[in-house]
Amino acid sequence: MKLLAAIDSFKGSATSKELNEAILAAVDHPMITEKISIPIADGGEGTLQAIQESLGGDLLSAEVPDLTGALIHAPYLLTDFEGKNTGIIESAMILGIDRINPSEETIRNTTSLGLGILVSQLVNQGIEKIIITLGGSGTSDGGLGFLAGMGALGITKEQENPLLSAETIQLEEALAKLEKVELTALADVTNPYVGSQGFSMVFGPQKGGTPDLLNEMDCQATVIAKELSRYGFGDIASMPGAGAAGGLGGAILALGGQIQPGFPAISKLIGLEEQIIQADLIITGEGSLDTQTEKGKVPFGVAKLAKKNGKTVFALCGKRSVEIGAMASFVSGAYAIQLGPVSLNEAMNREKTIQNIGITGRELVNLFLEGVSYHD
Structure with missing residues (x-):
């Protein structure tokens, strides 16, 4: 047996x-x-190790700013999946809420910029498929820092929450960068980008947001959603999963990426069902x-x-x-x-x-x- x-x-x-x-x-x-x-994870802690155990590949690191701007060596996995050079990133390794003591100050001064910089570096290396896990984020910037790191214009790259200042966003450079890249995010939450179930109102309190600040952020997110939706990938304001990881889901969708549930995607990566059939x-x-x-x-x-x-x-x-x-x-x-x-x-x-x-x-x-x- x-x-x-x-x-x-x-x-x-x-x-x-x-x-x-x-x-x-x-x-x-x-x-x-x-x-x-079968080492396994659902997209959170241990995901890179679990996938590497099954697929092999190289666990590398790159120097990027974390959510507070401190330079860190962020790990990522380069492997082969379905014949494609694939890069896998745990966003919490860069943007994890465990890196901050949540407060109004931290929510105003944290950004997802470092994740965008890392993804941009992988694209420049010729990676064909990039998978990002979205659990455990400490940011609530609507994914605008990520977009800035990918080359989007109209977003500050300073160490502050760009959601509070951005108005007009230009994605052409970021979209061109991803023209030949398949971008996928893994997230188990289905919250939209704005509204009572959006990223500000639902996840903002645990990240340090006060009621007044969260209302301000949600209003600004409504403006940003309209900007992002101009690029034809759907209504970012209401798309399921757009509110994942403080709005990172919406930014990924705005670039033509996909959001998939964590466990099914990882089980496919590691061939779990095939192993279960044999057990x-x-x-x-x-x-x-x-x-x-x-x-x-x-x-x-x-x-x-x-x-x-x-x-x-x-x-x-x-x-x-x-x-x-x-x-x-x-x-x-x-x-x-x-x-x-x-x-x-x-x-x-x-x-x-x-x-x-x-x-x-x-x-x-x-x-x-x-x-x-x-x-x-």
């Missing part, structure tokens, strides 16, 4: 690869003849299993693919809620790995997590195989 482990990272504790390998190393049963580890038992999981798991997260995606192909799947987690939503209908069981009452710090200890998931995974596999032997 073939055992496959595809577990998302337990954030702040252990990586996807570490968790997979802990289970596979702990399982020692003669009925298990093959073990496969007999699948173990997935994440740090916290709850009713949010069904909102495009890794365990739900893995479980759906497993059920679609008639495979047994179990989920393991650091903690689980009483109710886990639709996830419950796709797994044979969902289990927390803690071996007794523990503090949060102890539960997140890397060594303990790896030990506990190995023990829990081994016992679960043994129990499953006993049932298989009994029915045989």
Whole structure:
């Protein structure tokens, strides 16, 4: 029998690869003849590593400004996908909210410029396909900094939120740069660019925006959406996903790019379904299993693919809620790995997590195989 482990990272504790390998190393049963580890992510933390594990390629870095203007070495992956030279970027590595203490000052002075500079550099290297993950952004500039970095005119390149000052935007240079490039963003939010569900009103508060400032930003975003829509790629104001990552989604759509849900796109990149078809038992999981798991997260995606192909799947987690939503209908069981009452710090200890998931995974596999032997 073939055992496959595809577990998302337990954030702040252990990586996807570490968790997979802990289970596979702990399982020692003669009925298990093959073990496969599929490092995986949904577009957030660990995405570059997960894709590199499956596709190979070179993990490189470039010096660009982060959202505050500080120069950093931003990682990106160069690989081959479907015969195309492909560059993959985690935007949070440059624009992550973890780089700031959100306040009105930070929302006024952060920009997505560095991401645009990095994408522009990849284009200049002859990259044919660029994939950007949009989760975890600390910016709320409508993606205008990104557009400035791509060569759009009418946008300040100074270290401030360009949404608050831009009026007329010219995209011709940026569009020409992307003429032979396929641009795709991965995002699981479907918010529009403006309005009560737009990026300012929904995501602005967590990034430091006050009610007055957010209203000002939303009004300005309405003006900007009209400017961006002039280029014929749709009504940026209302397009689903345009509000992702503080409006970065809208900027990407305005350049003729696409927005795709994170997990399905990544599972295709790494050939996940093909591996699941060949497996007999699948173990997935994440740090916290709850009713949010069904909102495009890794365990739900893995479980759906497993059920679609008639495979047994179990989920393991650091903690689980009483109710886990639709996830419950796709797994044979969902289990927390803690071996007794523990503090949060102890539960997140890397060594303990790896030990506990190995023990829990081994016992679960043994129990499953006993049932298989009994029915045989």
